[in-house]
Amino acid sequence: MVSPPHEAMHRIFQEYPRLFTGVAEALDLEFTPPSSVTILPTDLTETRPVERRVDTLLRFDSDGDDSFLLAIEAQGKKVPDKPSSLAxxxxxxxxxxxxPVLLLVVCQDRATAEWAARPASLGPRQWPALTLHPLVAGPHNMPVITDPAEAGADLALAALSAITHAKEPVIDGILKALSAALRNEPEAVVDPIVEFTAQGVGGTRRAAELWRNLVAVDLSFYKSYLVEEIREEARAQGQAHAILHVLAQRGIDVADETRDRITSCTDAVLLDTWLSRALTATSATELFAEGDA
Structure with a gap:
């Protein structure tokens, strides 16, 4: 089964084809920005019953004669036979x-990235008939974007920064910068970035939980599937705990009396109301309105 991080590592290029411009710059690749980009079918099946599919395939066209194809593969681990398939x-x-065809392999860990970057020769050792030289984007060479202004300048590249660094200690700063950059963006812009980031960091529990909390707090205005999912989990696992967790994430102090009031409440509807208020309240007392139990 294909994992969410695998899908995010290549599908983000389908949603934002010009993202490769930022990746090329990070890789010090001489690259003329295209005048147009076309998403092509990924099916490489022959008439024989052998099915092969590249993850994402883009066609870059420019005003000159520099058209080329970009094949993008998401690689989660070392696979000995993969160079033959890529060739x-x-x-x-x-x-x-x-x-001309350019191959970009996107990885989330340094060991896999280093393995993927090594030239792979096909044929006898004495005379290799073909050598594969892929470009590799991973935590070793993708930018670490921790400045909200920089993240806002290229949201797709900031999301890819989060995806490729999901297992690295720097992920906290990247996710915080990205969520801050999304605060003033329209819902149509926020939606795919939130989804790709959630998928891309989904294989790393700590990063996934941090992103969920940031979306719930920083993007509380945005009724994404992630916010709704957080609310459903709050109901199942304890709404009182969820309220206190949101307040803690937002740096809001909670007095013992207030904590006791929250944890002792058994009214699910009222707890849900308090959870919604916790997303925007500036103090713990703002959770409560006149008439609350």
Missing amino acids: YYLSFLSTKYKL
């Missing part, structure tokens, strides 16, 4: 489209 992909695409 097949590139040969097939070159034959089918009659265009």
